[in-house]
Amino acid sequence: MPPNDDTSPLPDAAAPDECTIAAYVAALIDSKRLGHLVVHHRILPAAPAVYADPMRPFPRPVAGLLAGRGIGRLYAHQARATDLTRAGRHVAVATPTASGKTLTYLLPVLEEIIKNPDSRAIFLYPLKALAQDQLKAINELTAGLPESARPTVAIYDGDTTAHFRRKIRDNPPHILITNPEMLHLSLLPGHDNWSTLFAGLTHVVVDEMHTYRGVMGSHMAHVFRRLGRVCRRFGSQPSFVFSSATIGNPGELATDLTGLPVETVTESGAPTAARHFLFINPEQSAATTAVMLLAAALRRGLRTIVYTQSRKMTELISLWIREKAGPYASRVSAYRSGFLPQERRDIEAAMASGKLLGVVSTSALELGIDIGGLDLCILCGYPGSVMSAWQRGGRVGRAGRESAVALIAGEDALDQYFMRHPAEFFDRPPESAVINPANPVIAAKHLECAAAELPILLTEPYLADPAIRREAESLAARGLLLRDKDGTRYFAARKRPHRDVNLRGSGGQFTIEAGGAVIGQIDELRAYKETHPGAVYIHRGVSYLVKSLDIPERRVVVIPGKADYYTRARGQKTTDILEVLGEGSVHGVPVFLGRLRVTETVTGYERRSTRGGQLLTIVPLDLPPMIFETEGLWWVIPQAVQAELDKRLFHFMGAIHAMEHAMIGILPLLVLTDRNDLGGISTPLHPQVGRACVFVYDGAPGGVGLTRLAFSRAGEALTRTLAAVAGCPCETGCPSCVHSPKCGSGNRPIDKIAARYLLELLMSGKLPETEPCRPDCNEQPQANEPQATSRPKGKAPARFGVLDVETRRAAADVGGWGNAHKMGISVAVLYDSGTDEFIPYSQDELPALYEALAHLDLIVGFNILRFDYKVLDGAAPLNHRTLPTLDILERVHARLGYRLSLDGLAKATLGTQKSASGLDALTWWKEGRLDEITTYCKQDVAVTRDLYLFGRDNGYLLFTNKAGKIVRLPVEWA
Structure with missing residues (x-):
């Protein structure tokens, strides 16, 4: 609810010394309107730096670089982390925001580049803005190095032009700065074009590791395993260096992400300035109180960030502060995911330059994007975790200045829990991050990608997890992974499945359009609840009404419209x-x-x-x-x-x-x-x-x-x-x-x-002994249930037939394949398993053929539904819809998404091939050579029969994929 009056709860500063954080906090506590709402005030004291020296000195160029920056000694955690990295260990550094984690990975990388100019490193950042910050920081840090020792550095992301992408691929820099999407979509699938990078790769730096949890972390666990497979192909074994905010299980998370042993560094030696922490339990809404505190901070010139819990609340607070901030209204902006990239960069630049005094953000600004030094952090509602609260609060006081964090409680259970137990917030350890690489939805997508990059051996570590192996078997049963002829490797059925994978979600994305222009995005599950027809959608302070939700096209259309209400979805679940x-x-x-x-x-x-x-x-x-x-x-x-x-x-x-x-x-x-x-x-x-x-x-x-x-x-x-x-x-x-x-x-x-x-x-522990209550899952269909990729010999229908038809005229003669009914019959051959005979029929004998078909339990053909039946029906009416038919080509297409030739399947599966072609048969018809047409047609029928029997008995056919490998195509004739 927005503020309902213009009364300021804090007096304006009368002198410069009243524009400090200490004065602001004192005024807040003394305020008649808000002071009694402060349920806890704690000052976290300043702490001095703790220094240490590395186990062995850095080479002269690196030591000179540090000296040139005025760095005489490293903090203790920097020295420990660099020692481990230089020894080739995998390391996770989890220390507070602004503790100098960049040096823990940059120094060992620079040392390696100086020793071996062929070495390469990948620096991975979850956001493009972080990559830009890092490029600037690396260039500033290395500017003092001799030109011969200075590393080349480049950003490779979605904003890199095609021209520069090509240059970077052809001559990779010593340090390639990129993001998870580019690693997944470009580097790994195109590894042959990146051979110099992967062959020389010595370090992989993963910044903001704590963001790789939940859905994204589960995706990244597979991306890192795929990276390891590609590196092994080129003979490299890079060391991983993880940088993280303080979490409960940094080593465990890093190990889960990579499958590698990881050592941790968690004790920070960096100095800290004094920080006020205030817990405020408002009488009005948290948003109302946040607006009042922000307005007072703006009037005192305090650079402030307000964190909210939702996109909608971010926009609402931005809207309300413009009404209350007077001359400072233009110096505040909203910031959230869903904004277009250029919008976000403009806001970041304005905040860093001081043009903006305040920003209202979702968690999108929780990470270390450079927006300049801040004085005050207002948390409009508990962020959901102790880790996140410390991470957001760590954005202030970076220049060694005194700072403050104000946690304004919402109505949520955890907000009120900490208002009643504030000491526990400071005493409890940060939470543990969890991922689930065995998530079947995620694993299936990445197994396809991995197989498209390099064939997956059934014995390799990637399939060691039983859940992952089951998912691979399920994909093979569905024809998305294809075993080779010997059954020892998996190939991907598709060449580039990567673009179907969204690393930041397990569902798809919907675009939001206004006036024909895209103004934002929203994930699939939230689209139903937040952008349904009639919903109120707010973007950058502008209210829109949702006109339509097009689910098949994944598109939301909105129109500008003011509303004095907001919307909330209702529903039901089973x-x-x-x-x-x-x-x-x-x-x-x-x-x-x-x-x-x-x-x-x-x-x-x-x-x-x-x-x-x-x-x-x-x-x-x-x-x-x-x-x-x-x-x-x-x-x-x-x-x-x-x-x-x-x-x-x-x-x-x-x-x-x-x-x-x-x-x-x-x-x-x-x-x-x-x-x-x-x-x-x-x-x-x-x-x-x-x-x-x-x-x-x-x-x-x-x-x-x-x-x-x-x-x-x-x-x-x-x-x-x-x-x-x-x-x-x-x-x-x-x-x-x-x-x-x-x-x-x-x-x-x-x-x-x-x-x-x-x-x-x-x-109470006094419950009577309960009867069994294990659920009955027997009647539930098992989605994604693995199926065998080969089967024991099954029982064929009691009597089956195999049919093939040769025509008198070509498609060009009758106006195209759509006029197959005009092609006429030169000969049709039916194999009858009941008599084990191949019986030829002329066009005049079609009634006898139809009589024979009516007595079969199954009719097998290759393209029989789209071609043979249509040709027959044009020569003599045939109601083929009543006939039990198996079209091998149709089943192949359903599995692969594209068609294969009968000749190609026969060569790979049976080691035989067709004796002639349809064009030969048309020539023979014109020349009256019916015996040769019949012989050719019988041979096609025999090949089709043998393919049917092979698939029935083995559960697969063989074909040569686009890479020239003979692979298995699972089939099920039932």
């Missing part, structure tokens, strides 16, 4: 249990981990007043359901517990619904995520379990390991859920405990008192 991956109990309460299929349907949307959030109306929608598979955990509520709540006349559905919401709200204390990455369903009777269940699942298709980690800490999850419900002072439930801001049913029904009683009963 879940099917596909597979149980783990089971246990907490205080006797059964809890399971498994693979789920979630079906979510957006049924309508609410219109709520911008001022106050009052519900105005509910508008129905008719959208198709979103169906995806993921991982999740579920609690089974014992029958005795449900009976006890019913006896006490509690609202049971309201109790389990509230438990679901509270658990989702509290899980980010255990896992590095936020509640928007999780989903939940509560049901009073799940058909597969036969009991009431509470589900919490990963919101990304395939799952990214969030609930897998939560399952391993199920006892703590249940304990903290009860604490969150019992500790909230509200009476009937609120967003701080059991209400969810994204509940599809509008938080109905919800019963907080019943939920507390339910959780206390579950935690």
Whole structure:
């Protein structure tokens, strides 16, 4: 809700010394309007630097470079990290923002380049803006080196012109700065063009490693493994150097990403300036308070960043501050993902130059993009993790100046938890990041890419994980991976599957268009909920109304329009249990981990007043359901517990619904995520379990390991859920405990008192022994279930036939292939398995042929549906739709997406080939040589029959792919 008056809660500065952070904080605490809302104020004291020397001195050029920059000694963590990197170890450096992590990888790389000018390094950054910053920093740092020792450096990303891309490929620089997408889309698939780079690659630097978690981290685990495969081909074994914000498991995450042993450096030796940390629990909304604090900071000339939790709130605060900031209104801008690249760069430059005093951002500015020195960070709502809060707060005070971070609580459960327990925020360790490389949706895409880059040996480490091997087998069964003739290697069926992979999501992207121009993008799952017809969409302070959502074209069309309301989607969800991956109990309460299929349907949307959030109306929608598979955990509520709540006349559905919401709200204390990455369903009777269940699942298709980690800490999850419900002072439930801001049913029904009683009963440990409640998954279809790529000999239909037709006229004679019915019959040959005979028919004998076809259990042909039947029907009417037909060419096309010739399949599979061609048969017809046509046609029929039998008995055919390799094509004739 926007501010409703112009009263400033803080007095304006009267003198320059009142424009300091200390004066700003003192004025805030003394403020009559806001002072009493500050529930905690802590000053983190300044800390001196801790220095150390490397184990052995750097060579003279590197040492001179440091001296020229006024760096006499390295910080302790820099010395330790460079020692490990110089020794060829894989290293993860996880220290606070602005602790000098760049030197930990740049110094060893420069040393290697000086020693060996043929060496190369890849520096990987998740954002283009970070790459630009790094190029500038490297050039400034190396400017003092002699020209002969100065490394060449270049950026290779989507903005690099075709001309410079070609130059960089032909002569790769010593340091290639790029991003995950270019590594995935260009370098790896085109590795033959990058032989100089990969053959000399000694270091791979991965900056902002903590961003490679969840969906993106699961993608990157495969990208790094693919990189390792390409490096081995060129004989290189680069050292990985990871740079990260402080997280709970940097070494484990780096190892999960690469499959390599990684050593960690986590103790920072960098000095820190004093920093104020304020916890503010507002009486009005967090956004209203943020606007007041930002306006006061602008009037004092304090450079400020405001972080919000959503794109929409970023735009709203930017809109409201323009009304309150007076002459400073033009010096504030929104910044978020969804902006076009040039828009973001303009904002970054304006902030760095001082043209802008304030920026309102989503997490898009959480990383180390250079926007200049900042004084104040305002967190409009808890960011969802301790790690993220420290990372965002680390953006201020970089020049050694005193700074402040103000955490303004929202209504969310974790926000209020820390308002009640502020000490725990400072005392608890940062959360652990999780990824799931075995996510079947993600693994399938990268296995295709890997096989397209280099054939995958069935014995290589990439397939060592049983889940990855099963996915490869599934892809082979679907014809997307092709085994070679000996069955020892996989080839990709497609040459370039890479462009179908979005590294930052497991679903697709929708474009958002206004007036024919693209103004933004949104991922598929969010598109249904945020850009449905009638939704209010805000971009850079301008309100739009969604006119249409074109799902097949992945396009959203919006039109400008002011609205005094915002929209919120409503919907319903169901879940099917596909597979149980783990089971246990907490205080006797059964809890399971498994693979789920979630079906979510957006049924309508609410219109709520911008001022106050009052519900105005509910508008129905008719959208198709979103169906995806993921991982999740579920609690089974014992029958005795449900009976006890019913006896006490509690609202049971309201109790389990509230438990679901509270658990989702509290899980980010255990896992590095936020509640928007999780989903939940509560049901009073799940058909597969036969009991009431509470589900919490990963919101990304395939799952990214969030609930897998939560399952391993199920006892703590249940304990903290009860604490969150019992500790909230509200009476009937609120967003701080059991209400969810994204509940599809509008938080109905919800019963907080019943939920507390339910959780206390579950935690009591006094439950009677429960009957078995393992779900029955037998009736659920197993999507992505692996299938064998070869099969034992099967049983053919009782009587099958194989048919081929030769014509009197060519396609050119009748006006094209669409007029096949005019071509006429020279001869048709039918093989009958019942008599083991090849029977020829002339055009006059077609009634006898049709009679013979009617007695067969299956008719096999090659292009029979699109050609042979049409030719026959033109000569004598034939109702072929009633005939049981197998068209081998049609099945091949369905598997591969392109057609193969009968001759090509015969050569690779049977070691034989056709005796002539259709053109030969047309010539023979004109010359009256029917016997030769018949012989040729019989041979085609025999080849088609033998292909059918080979595929039936082995489960595959062989063909020569575009790379000249004989590979298997899985077939299923059923």
